[in-house]
Amino acid sequence: MRIGEVAEKAGVSVRALRYYEEQGLLQAGRSPGGRRHYPDTAVGRVRLIQQLYAAGLPSRVVREVPPCMDSDEERAPRALLDQTAAERVRIDWRITDLLTVRDRLDDVIAIARDPDSDCSHVQ
Amino acid sequence: MRIGEVAEKAGVSVRALRYYEEQGLLQAGRSPGGRRHYPDTAVGRVRLIQQLYAAGLPSRVVREVPPCMDSDEERAPRALLDQTAAERVRIDWRITDLLTVRDRLDDVIAIARDPDSDCSHVQ
């Protein structure tokens, strides 16, 4: 596949794909003329990258998480495992954080509906 | 309270507090000499701001959500309610997103532990 097709299928911009390559997040082969071409797996990979970004993981960590498709590289999974586990913990924190915020927003909504309601617990 | 005390209690920088005021997120009174002073409720307010930021809400929206403590302003809660509800939906999306990412990270961890495991569903 060429870059435009991947971009469309993954729902991101062409620029973003070039950026991902520049950052070492997504490899691409080259045609004799110098144009990028991607395997079919690239689309799924891009979606994964997007999710990881959406989850707030720094690109540093995303770069360290090339699963399955790069499995020919038998690198030390030690630090990777630790770092990934650590990120998992942070994800959990963010989830509970978001749940708290959702409750807060519910408070705001309730207050907007009934201004006389008690809101002492919000301080 | 003065700014340093609020900063310490809320666990943020003095700069951040000045920034919040600049953005209209947090009001402060002034002493004759021009120094900020805050009510005790400011600490809780700052924590709320931090949570909303951590949840990815734009400051534009955070500015629109001054609950309880500013209740003397009887402004139109109509648009506020809608916007808040919309943000609640987006929060829900982010939560499911994070749950997905957490599963992905679990995949990565599993692969790191057992490189021969099936990972076809990751594509």
Place this chain on the structure above:
DNA sequence: CTAAAACCTCACGTTGGCGTCAGGTGCAAG
């Protein structure tokens, strides 16, 4: 063969949430 898509490589612009330095004050203690 030619035109027009689609692609390429720089390289600078943008936005948010502060960090950080510079240069000047308020105020409480000794």
Place this chain on the structure above:
DNA sequence: CTTGCACCTGACGCCAACGTGAGGTTTTAG
């Protein structure tokens, strides 16, 4: 009175994740 710390107001710096041209090349359709 003076020392020193906490505070003040600008104003510029930074980083990430791209957007947005500029200016040139490659591929493909007709």
